[in-house]
Amino acid sequence: MVNDKKKPSDKHRRIIEAALKVFAKNGFYNSKVSEIARAAGVADGTIYLYFQNKDDILISLFEEEMQGVLDQVNLAVGQETDPAKKLERFALAHLSLVEQNQEMAEIIQVEVRQSSKFMRGYANIKFQEYLNIISGIIKEGQALGVFRADIKPGVAKRAFFGALDEMSRYWVLSTARKYSITAAAQEISRFFLEGIQERKP
Numbered sequence: 001m002v003n004d005k006k007k008p009s010d011k012h013r014r015i016i017e018a019a020l021k022v023f024a025k026n027g028f029y030n031s032k033v034s035e036i037a038r039a040a041g042v043a044d045g046t047i048y049l050y051f052q053n054k055d056d057i058l059i060s061l062f063e064e065e066m067q068g069v070l071d072q073v074n075l076a077v078g079q080e081t082d083p084a085k086k087l088e089r090f091a092l093a094h095l096s097l098v099e100q101n102q103e104m105a106e107i108i109q110v111e112v113r114q115s116s117k118f119m120r121g122y123a124n125i126k127f128q129e130y131l132n133i134i135s136g137i138i139k140e141g142q143a144l145g146v147f148r149a150d151i152k153p154g155v156a157k158r159a160f161f162g163a164l165d166e167m168s169r170y171w172v173l174s175t176a177r178k179y180s181i182t183a184a185a186q187e188i189s190r191f192f193l194e195g196i197q198e199r200k201p
Contacts, residue, residue, distance in 0.1 A: 011040070011042055011046060011050070012050050014040040014041065014042065015036060015037075015040045015042065015046075015047060015050060015051070015057065016057070016060060016061050016064060017040070018036050018037075018039035018040035018041075019031075019036045019039075019040075019057045019058070019061050020061060020065075020103055020104060020107065021039060021103065022035050022036050022039055023058065023061075023107050024103040024104075024106050024107055028054070028058060028107075031054065033047050033053075033054055033057075036054075036057065058107075061107070062107075062108065062126070063126055065101075065104050065108075066126035066127065066130065067126060069097055069130065070126065070129055070130060070133075072093060072097065073090060073093045073094065073097075073130070073133060074133065076089045076090070076092070076093035077089050077090055077093070077133060077137065082146075083137050083138070083140050083141030083144065083146055083147065084141070084146065084193055084197065086137045086140075087134070087137055087138075087160070087189055087192065087193060088185065088186070088189040088193075090133065090134060090137070090160075091160075091164055091185040091186075091188050091189045092181070092182065092185040092186075094164050094168070094185075095164065095167060095168065095171070095181045095184055095185045096181055096185075098168045098171055098172065098181070099171065099181045102172065105168060105171070105172050106172045108168075130161075131157045131158065131161055132157070134153075134156070134157035134160050134161060135153035135154060135156070135157040138151060138153040138156050138157065138196065139153050141196075145198060146197060146198055147196045147197060147198060148196055148197070148198050149198075151196050156196060159192070160188075160192050163188045163191070163192065164188060167179075167184050167188060171184075
């Protein structure tokens, strides 16, 4: 039975948490709003007081979880002053969050890409903020003369994230993982840094 004394914000969070579990278990397309409502302990109609449809639930789930990711990665990066070390910290924080939150990682890696609304009609501001952490570090390194001036931060941020994203996908989908999170973060950072660091004469 639904507890009507619960605050709306609490119901909203319960729906998001239930959707996380249902999407991770069944996949986005195979999940039904009624299943999410049942897992959240609310009536089916209650879902539509907070969300228009299943895609909106997925987008809200992504936005709320991405804010936590942004906060944690900013905190990790902020502990360093050297731009090269900041990129290493970013890589380690990113992959560590994948390891620690595998249900959410699976949804980000697989399920959100099955939503046409997410991929086509959604202004993904949180993700852009995330990528801009990388480009901000690169610009900082260029200003200090430690990263090459000819590197385009907009291209580099996507290249660096792309490598981390592929490792995340491998980590989520593979049952025979050959690399530790720390080793993968160090390796990706090393490959990337060797390409963008200014060569000393």
